[in-house]
Amino acid sequence: xxxxxxxxxxxxxxxxxxxxxxxxxxxxxxxxxxxxxxxxxxxxxxxxxxxxxxxxxxxxxxxxxxxxxxxxxxxxxxxxxxxxxxxxxxxxxxxxxxxxxxxxxxxxxxxxxxxxxxxxxxxxxxxxxxxxxxxxxxxxxxxxxxxxxxxxxxxxxxxxxxxxxxxxxxxxxxxxxxxxxxxxxxxxxxxxxxxxxxxxxxxxx
Numbered sequence: 538x539x540x541x542x543x544x545x546x547x548x549x550x551x552x553x554x555x556x557x558x559x560x561x562x563x564x565x566x567x568x569x570x571x572x573x574x575x576x577x578x579x580x581x582x583x584x585x586x587x588x589x590x591x592x593x594x595x596x597x598x599x600x601x602x603x604x605x606x607x608x609x610x611x612x613x614x615x616x617x618x619x620x621x622x623x624x625x626x627x628x629x630x631x632x633x634x635x636x637x638x639x640x641x642x643x644x645x646x647x648x649x650x651x652x653x654x655x656x657x658x659x660x661x662x663x664x665x666x667x668x669x670x671x672x673x674x675x676x677x678x679x680x681x682x683x684x685x686x687x688x689x690x691x692x693x694x695x696x697x698x699x700x701x702x703x704x705x706x707x708x709x710x711x712x713x714x715x716x717x718x719x720x721x722x723x724x725x726x727x728x729x730x731x732x733x734x735x736x737x738x739x740x741x742x
Contacts, residue, residue: 594655600719601657603710607703607726608648608659610670614699615641617672617680621692626685629738630692637696637733644726651722670702689740696737703730 621634707727
């Protein structure tokens with residue numbers, strides 16, 4: 538299958554999952570979605586029942602779900618990236634990780650700001666869940682303990698999955714009926730993820 542066809546199919550899976558599970562919480566498993574998508578958090582109390590309906594501060598359930606999931610993904614990724622300069626062996630990877638961590642901090646400020654402006658709590662409903670684009674608790678512990686080339690290998694694998702998922706989700710949000718500000722932010726996040734994938738130093742570069 539061509540790469541463009543796969544990306545389009547993945548985006549459709551993400552979009553469908555965001556809409557179908559917009560008010561059901563973290564009920565989808567990686568097996569259900571092929572690790573191509575993850576559901577958003579449950580909608581705030583008093584929200585409209587339909588997926589994508591405006592629920593709070595002008596944000597619909599798709600927007601809230603995407604914002605909360607990206608915060609969880611980026612916050613964990615930021616933590617892992619910040620370990621690279623001290624724990625990794627590849628100086629190129631450490632430099633790349635430092636730059637990407639800085640971009641994640643900027644994105645996190647924007648993501649959290651959008652939730653705050655809408656009056657939605659930033660309470661990380663995905664904490665402790667095995668979500669696409671995030672490492673598991675065991676993988677996180679392995680990364681925190683690893684040193685040298687072993688750390689570099691684990692970080693590359695974790696970041697590839699994280700960046701692919703971030704890009705797929707951004708593409709999916711662009712195809713929904715959510716508001717223009719959310720779409721603009723999603724496009725920025727998607728472009729950043731694509732650039733990070735292109736510039737990720739390989740082991741034999």
